[in-house]
Amino acid sequence: MTRLAQRRKASALTGSALVVVLTLALSACAGAGTTSGPAAEGDSDLLVWVDATRQPAVEAYAAENPDVNITVATVDGGDLASKLSLLSRDPDSLPDVVFTANGESVAFARDYDYSADLSALVPQDTLDDFGATISACTDGGKVYCLPQDISTQMLWYNQALFDDFGYTVPTTWDEYAELSSRVATEHPGYVTGSCGDGFCPNVYYRGSSCPGISADGDDAVIRIDSAEECTRVTAMLDPLLADKSVATLSPFDPDMTQLGTDKKVLMLPGFVWYGTVLFRDTFHNAPGEIAAAPLPTWGDDVKGAGAAVGGQWIVGAQSSDPAAAAALIESMTTDEDALAAAVTFPAYGPASAAWIEVAADSGFYASDPTETFASARSDVTGDLFTPPGFDILAPFANAVAPKLKQGDTLSSLLGAWQNAISQSVSDAGYTAVIE
Amino acid sequence: MVGRSEAVPHPRSGRPLDEAQNMTARQPSAHIGRRRRTPRSTQARLAWALLAPYLALLAAFAVIPIFSALWSSLGGGPGSRDPFGFATMARAFSNNNFLPAVINVATFLVVFLPVLLIFATAMALVLHGRPGRFTSVVKFICYIPGVVVGAPLVLLWLFMLTPQLSPFEPLLNLFGMASAADVFSAQNLPAIFAIMALYAGAGGWIVVLYGSLEALDTNVIEAARIDGANSWHIAWHIKLPLIARYIAFIGVISFAGAAQLVAEPNIVGAALPGTVSDTWSLNQLAFYYAFNRNDAAASSAYAVFLVIIGLAAALVLIFGLRTYSETDKTR
Numbered sequence: 001m002t003r004l005a006q007r008r009k010a011s012a013l014t015g016s017a018l019v020v021v022l023t024l025a026l027s028a029c030a031g032a033g034t035t036s037g038p039a040a041e042g043d044s045d046l047l048v049w050v051d052a053t054r055q056p057a058v059e060a061y062a063a064e065n066p067d068v069n070i071t072v073a074t075v076d077g078g079d080l081a082s083k084l085s086l087l088s089r090d091p092d093s094l095p096d097v098v099f100t101a102n103g104e105s106v107a108f109a110r111d112y113d114y115s116a117d118l119s120a121l122v123p124q125d126t127l128d129d130f131g132a133t134i135s136a137c138t139d140g141g142k143v144y145c146l147p148q149d150i151s152t153q154m155l156w157y158n159q160a161l162f163d164d165f166g167y168t169v170p171t172t173w174d175e176y177a178e179l180s181s182r183v184a185t186e187h188p189g190y191v192t193g194s195c196g197d198g199f200c201p202n203v204y205y206r207g208s209s210c211p212g213i214s215a216d217g218d219d220a221v222i223r224i225d226s227a228e229e230c231t232r233v234t235a236m237l238d239p240l241l242a243d244k245s246v247a248t249l250s251p252f253d254p255d256m257t258q259l260g261t262d263k264k265v266l267m268l269p270g271f272v273w274y275g276t277v278l279f280r281d282t283f284h285n286a287p288g289e290i291a292a293a294p295l296p297t298w299g300d301d302v303k304g305a306g307a308a309v310g311g312q313w314i315v316g317a318q319s320s321d322p323a324a325a326a327a328l329i330e331s332m333t334t335d336e337d338a339l340a341a342a343v344t345f346p347a348y349g350p351a352s353a354a355w356i357e358v359a360a361d362s363g364f365y366a367s368d369p370t371e372t373f374a375s376a377r378s379d380v381t382g383d384l385f386t387p388p389g390f391d392i393l394a395p396f397a398n399a400v401a402p403k404l405k406q407g408d409t410l411s412s413l414l415g416a417w418q419n420a421i422s423q424s425v426s427d428a429g430y431t432a433v434i435e
Numbered sequence: 436m437v438g439r440s441e442a443v444p445h446p447r448s449g450r451p452l453d454e455a456q457n458m459t460a461r462q463p464s465a466h467i468g469r470r471r472r473t474p475r476s477t478q479a480r481l482a483w484a485l486l487a488p489y490l491a492l493l494a495a496f497a498v499i500p501i502f503s504a505l506w507s508s509l510g511g512g513p514g515s516r517d518p519f520g521f522a523t524m525a526r527a528f529s530n531n532n533f534l535p536a537v538i539n540v541a542t543f544l545v546v547f548l549p550v551l552l553i554f555a556t557a558m559a560l561v562l563h564g565r566p567g568r569f570t571s572v573v574k575f576i577c578y579i580p581g582v583v584v585g586a587p588l589v590l591l592w593l594f595m596l597t598p599q600l601s602p603f604e605p606l607l608n609l610f611g612m613a614s615a616a617d618v619f620s621a622q623n624l625p626a627i628f629a630i631m632a633l634y635a636g637a638g639g640w641i642v643v644l645y646g647s648l649e650a651l652d653t654n655v656i657e658a659a660r661i662d663g664a665n666s667w668h669i670a671w672h673i674k675l676p677l678i679a680r681y682i683a684f685i686g687v688i689s690f691a692g693a694a695q696l697v698a699e700p701n702i703v704g705a706a707l708p709g710t711v712s713d714t715w716s717l718n719q720l721a722f723y724y725a726f727n728r729n730d731a732a733a734s735s736a737y738a739v740f741l742v743i744i745g746l747a748a749a750l751v752l753i754f755g756l757r758t759y760s761e762t763d764k765t766r
Contacts, residue, residue, distance in 0.1 A: 081729040086513065111729075196616075197709030248616065250708035255614045258599050394713065398532075401709030402621040423531040427728050429516070 044068055044321035046328065049075040049083075049095040054311075057338065061331055068324050077101045081108075088112045096319040097328055105137050105145035105312045107388040115144035116317040121326035122146065126334060131377075133347035136309035136384035146333040148311030149344035150352075152376035153207055156274050157267035159291045159366035161190070169267075173208070173296045176269075177236045183266060184243035190266045191259055195237060195410075197250035197401050198393035202308065203269050205392065207295055208233045212392040213421060219433045220390065220425035225414045226435045232298065238410050248405045257282055269295060272345045272376060280364055291366040294375055309384050310344055345377070352377055389428025395420030501742055507735035515732045527724075527736035532714040539625065539700075540716050544693050547629035552686055555637050556678075559644035560670045574645060577638035584635045589702040592631045619703060619710050628699045640685050647681045648674055684752065691748040695741060697722070717741055 044067075048058050052074050062070035073095070075083060080100055087093050094114070109115035119127070119142065127134055130147060137145035155176075157169055165187060170176040180192040195204065205212065210230035214221050224230050240246040249256040251270060259265055260283030268274065275292060279285045313329035315322055333339075339346040340354035356373045359365070399420035400413045422432035503512075508524055510517045517523045527533065558577070562570045583591055594600050597615045598607045612618045619627065651674065659673050697718035704711035713727070714720040717737055725734035 078726050082726060082731070085729055089513075252708055253615070253710075254597060254599060254707070255616055258614075397709045398712035398714065402712060405616045405710065406620045406622065419531050427724075427730065 044324045046070045046096040046319075046321065046325055047094075048072050048097040048099075048328070049080070050097075050099040051075070051077055051101060054099050054332070057332060058328070061328060068321075068328070070328070080104065081111075084108060084112050084114055088114065091318040094316050094318055096316050096321070096325040098314045098316065099148075099332075100145075100312050100314065101310065103136060103309055103312055103386065104388075105314045106139040106385065108314060109139065109142070109144045109317075110388070114314070114316055114318075116315040116319065116322055116325075117142040117144065118146065118315060118326060119143050121315065121322055122330055126330065129334075129349040130347055131349055132380045133309055133384065136386075137312060138385060145312035145314045146329050147309045147347035148313060148333050149309075149339075149342070150347045150377070150380065151271045151273065151308045151310060152345065152373075152380060153203055153269065153271055153295045154372055154376050155267060155269050155293045155295055156279065157291060157293060158263065158265060158285070158289055160289045161263070161266050165266075167266075169293045170296050171294070172299045173232075173236060174299060176296045177240060180240045180245040181243060184240075184245040187266075188244070190264050191245060191247045192267050193240065193246040193269055194249050194251050194256060195241060195246050196248045196253060196256075196405060198397040199251055199270065200401070201392050201396045203271075204233045204237060205230060206308075207269065208298055210392075213390045213425060215387055215390070215430065216433075218429075218431055220428075220430035222418050222421050222425075222432060222434045224392070224418055224421070229298075234410050234414065241404065241410060248401075250401075251278055252282075260285075263289075272373060273343055275359070275365065275369070277343060287364045288366050290364070292369045292372045294372055309347065345373075387428070389425050389430065391424055392417075392421055395424055501739075504735040504738045504742070507732055508739045510732055512731055512735065516730075517732065523732040524736045524739075527733040528740075530720075530733070532712075532720055532723075533737075535712075536714055536717045536720045540694055540696060542625040543628050543696060543716075544690065546625050547632050547693055548686060548690060550629065551633055551637055551640070551689055552682055554633070555640040555644055555685065556675070556682055558637075558641045559648055559678075560674060562641070562645055563648040563674070564666050564670060574642055577641045579638065580634050581636070581639040586698050586702060588631060588635050589699050592627070592634070593703060593706055596627065615707055616710070619707055621710075624700070624703075624711065624715070627703075628696060631699055632693060632696075636689065640689075643685070644678060644681060647678045651677050687748045687752040691745045694744050694748075 046068055048070055050058055050072060055072055055074055058070065058072050062068070062072070075098075077100060080098065080102075081104065084094070084098075098108070098114075100108075105115050118137075122143070127143060133147045133150045134143060136147060137143050155169065162169065165183075167179060167182075170179050176192070183190050183192055193204075194200070201210075201212075205224075208229050210233060211223055211227050212230065214223070225234075237246060241248060247256065247259065249259075251268065251274070256265075260278070263283075263285070265283065268278075270278070272292075275290065279290045313332055315325040315329060319325045333346075334348045334351060336348075336351045336354045339348065339351035340358050342355070346352045346355050353374075356370050359373065360368055360370045396417055399416040400410070403413055403416070404410065418434050422434065425432050506512060507515070508527070509521070510519045510523045515523065517526065562573055595603060596607070596618045598604045598613055598618065599615070601607060607613075607618065655677075656669055656673060659669050664672070695718050696716045700711045700715040700719060704713065704715070712719075714723050718741065721734045721737035721741070723734075724730045724737070
């Protein structure tokens with residue numbers, strides 16, 4: 001169950017990392033072990049470190065490419081940094097390819113000179129097809145990884161309940177707050193959102209373009225309690241937490257599952273993969289009940305759809321055959337057929353279109369989700385790169401969520417949140433400045 | 436009462452107890468002559484040979500890791516970001532998460548330790564007060580919970596305390612707890628972890644304390660009874676002082692173990708996201724910095740802190756509680 005602990009990693013608690021983790025948790029136990037690929041006589045030897053979820057894909061690639069001698073080792077995501085750090089003094093033992101679910105490619109380049117620049121190894125056209133998602137891999141003009149998947153946000157709602165209650169789907173957060181308050185009085189017991197762990201800031205605060213932390217030289221400026229993009233979220237959530245329309249539960253809390261299976265979840269702003277992972281497989285909603293609408297906006301035309309890049313594939317700078325390593329990660333991140341069938345939303349443009357088609361054809365959604373999904377992806381335009389330690393999610397889960405569940409208000413816990421963020425950025429070597 | 440046991444025959448040898456004890460104690464000093472040196476040094480060699488495997492393992496898995504942690508916490512380990520000295524320690528102990536973790540563990544200890552000691556002692560005294568078939572059954576029942584320990588124990592309690600899953604749902608509802616979030620709220624956590632630890636540990640210690648009561652000299656108790664002491668007087672004035680050092684031993688051992696709390700908060704936190712901080716306990720804090728922050732130096736500083744707590748407990752046990760080290764003299 002260490003995968004669950006890994007979920008709570010401080011670095012980047014990205015949505016898709018969670019999917020990986022959940023999948024791992026479902027697959028019971030996947031301890032670190034080593035399996036060998038086919039021992040074909042090959043021109044090049046590649047050592048590949050992946051998590052248990054990616055292992056079959058790499059093994060399949062190894063079987064299809066007998067000229068490359070691939071050795072696959074499963075390495076727990078939480079151990080990657082410490083293992084690379086230990087091996088960095090012995091470059092020969094370093095892996096040629098690493099998969100990280102925690103968005104560490106740039107950190108590995110900065111801290112251990114590990115990640116290779118892919119600009120020369122992967123065709124520019126292919127890099128372009130990743131669109132804005134490649135920004136999470138980019139630092140100082142160098143591309144340190146190929147992203148596997150991306151988490152975009154939307155408003156999930158129960159179409160059947162909306163029809164019953166005669167509500168209209170909100171398009172702005174003001175409408176969302178208003179409708180939530182109505183639900184609290186007209187249909188108490190139904191929930192319109194969740195705020196009980198790192199998903200809460202991920203959806204509400206990042207969905208509002210809340211800057212949270214920004215780097216200013218060696219300073220990390222924390223503006224949770226001063227930037228308008230952040231304070232408006234706190235002001236919106238506190239009344240909804242008080243009237244219990246927004247539950248102080250993680251979407252993956254057993255209590256939330258109970259609400260979901262009781263069909264008490266009226267709407268839930270969250271990630272693109274909630275449709276299958278949460279509503280279909282956890283809440284067991286029937287086909288034709290659940291639909292997706294674009295995430296509400298703050299009425300200032302700014303679509304603050306916070307997105308997070310999930311898995312990243314990295315080539316080791318010391319690799320004896322960087323071209324073969326790059327070919328492997330290119331296959332992993334651009335194979336349309338394989339990615340279209342995956343749980344998470346592919347980062348690679350053509351594959352994401354195929355993925356949306358599969359979702360639309362599944363018959364699960366109450367209305368065609370194509371437009372919502374496609375627009376959620378095209379909304380991702382900003383720089384997705386987050387410096388190491390610049391994490392507002394884990395500090396929220398650790399310092400805020402437990403007390404929120406106890407009935408404290410969000411505004412009374414901002415100090416504790418900022419305090420925890422300060423620790424996180426100073427761990428990463430920055431000086432915390434609270435504004 | 437101490438003097439009375441002098442003339443009492445030893446239960447097995449039939450020799451007066453004092454003599455039986457002194458036999459072993461005097462044997463070496465009675466044979467100090469030159470010619471007897473050889474067997475004595477053979478004996479010493481044998482003792483060292485028997486001790487050697489233990490000492491080798493102690494060095495490999497306790498002494499060397501402790502010094503390595505100390506070295507690393509002073510900034511001497513690989514990947515340290517601080518200059519050699521106390522910078523890492525200062526950084527680790529001024530960490531925003533350190534004091535809350537200390538408070539959490541201390542709260543847990545304050546709830547857990549007194550309840551454990553009072554409950555286990557009271558149970559053992561009550562059982563010993565009325566021996567018979569009933570007592571044997573209860574002793575066996577006491578032992579059963581001790582079979583489930585560690586992570587499975589936490590899972591068991593997680594099920595029992597989550598209203599939707601628990602067979603005791605009506606009982607939990609009676610206390611106003613309708614959901615897991617009501618039960619596992621931040622202020623309840625120390626008490627919940629204490630319940631888990633008590634359930635696993637108390638039974639075993641009751642059996643140990645009962646065993647120590649069984650070893651008491653029945654003549655002392657008989658004499659007290661003849662002098663007019665009732666069951667309460669015997670338990671409070673005779674038995675309790677005689678087993679005090681065992682209780683102290685349990686207290687010290689449990690203190691050191693409980694200070695290293697880690698499985699309980701970890702598993703509850705994994706099952707109920709956002710309920711327990713990743714750095715709730717000191718051991719979790721050490722784990723977090725070693726594996727989530729790649730900061731082995733800070734992690735080592737917390738490890739050293741835990742070692743100091745453990746060593747302090749052991750030193751209190753050996754030197755602080757005179758009754759423990761001077762067992763023979765008090766007899």
